[in-house]
Amino acid sequence: MRKTIFMKNTIIEYENLYKVNKPYIALLKKAFSEVLDSGWFILGESVRKFESEFADYNKTKYCAGVASGLDALTLSLLALDIEKGSEVIVPSNTYIATILSVIHAGYVPVLAEPNLSTYNIDPENILGAITPKTRAVLVVHLYGKPCEMDPISKICKDHKLFLVEDCAQSHGAKYRGRLVGSFGDLAGFSFYPTKNLGCLGDAGAVTTNSESYYNKIKMLRNYGSEKKYHNTYIGMNSRMDEMQASFLSIKLKKLDEIIMHKRHLASIYFENLKPDFILPDRNNDCFDVYHIFNIRHERRDLLKEYLKKKNIYTEIHYPVPPHKQKALSFLSDKQFQISELIHRTTLSLPVSAFHTNDDIFRVAEVLNKF
Ligand SMILES: Cc1ncc(COP(=O)(O)O)c(C=O)c1O
DSSP: OOOOOOTTTTTBOOOOOOHOOOOGGGHHHHHHHHHHHHOHHHHHHHHHHHHHHHHHHTSSSEEEEEEEEEEEEEEEHHHOOTTTEEEEESSSSSSSHHHHHHHHOOOOOEEOOOOTTTBBBHHHHHHHOOTTTTEEEEEEEEOOOOOOHHHHHHHHHHHHHEEEEEETTTOOOOEEETTSSSSSSSSEEEEEETTSSSSSSOOOOEEOOOHHHHHHHHHHTTTTTTTOOOOOOOOOOOOOOHHHHHHHHHHHTHHHHHHHHHHHHHHHOOOOOOOOSOOOOOOTTTOOOOOEEEETTTTHHHHHHHHHHBBBBOSSSSSSSSSSSGGGGGTTTTTOOHHHHHHEEEEEEETTOOHHHHHHHHHHHHTTTO
16 A cells, blocks of 8 residues: 555545635636626526536436425426325435435335445345335435446336436446436436535436426426416425526536546545455446445444544444434334444545545555554
């Protein structure tokens, strides 16, 4: 391993959004002034431009900008227009937003366990969760790793289930060469500031190849209205604003560079960490984008403390599984052992756009001495 010369008190942050956005400061300020001067702040030219750029990036026909990732998923599920009370299969290990979107749309979330190597929903467990009430599957490409989309798409086709993708953590990830967000009937993205493509506030987007879903999402995000003051659906206010859209257009141009940088940082972990740590799965089907680089260790909490004492900051995604959350107490009698094991042992290491190779060598060096 390369020896890094670090001052003892050098801090390696987990995330620093000032540093992440520093390369674009001049452009972001210019975009801010232009939007301010335009006097048009919501659903205008900047939103249309970003929607078209993001659809092109994802190789989907359509993209509709919305106010958040949660809304992108909720609106996608609402657009399917399935009977209220229908079951939607979701992974048991995800950020709670995935499950909330099902509830907000008026459906029942049915949790299915992930594969312990990929951390993504296991196609076999989707099959096991299907009941006569199942109408859709909502997959999550967790941490930036694509799910096994071929078997999952086949299951959905065979069982006539809608397929929606949660791409909140996976902008630019590919399964067998094809971008996530282009497999499902619809897909929801988040542009929360820490995402690989993050704005300077809240925003999200829905991608789809269906013109009718696209038109419906555009209405649903704007009070269900097709024409001003004429409302077709019980919609919501989930409009993307011009500031965020213009910031996202600037940052989208650098997304591939950021992904390559993060993949390179990940490769330093893969090449240098001792086998004591369980590393993320790597397989040729997946082009992973490492929104999060997690390792697993039985003594996770001690490890986190040890790193902190060495000025290395980490996060846990996530400390409490959805079925153990107070808000989802109707799931508390269920057991999801794989999910619980992941939540108990996972630790997210620094892997942000601003980290240098030396930062990551340093983290690996310190980890190897645990
Ligand atoms: C897997 C997943 N789904 C959905 C969301 C919701 O996105 P947002 O915070 O933009 O609403 C997030 C956000 O962190 C997420 O990680």
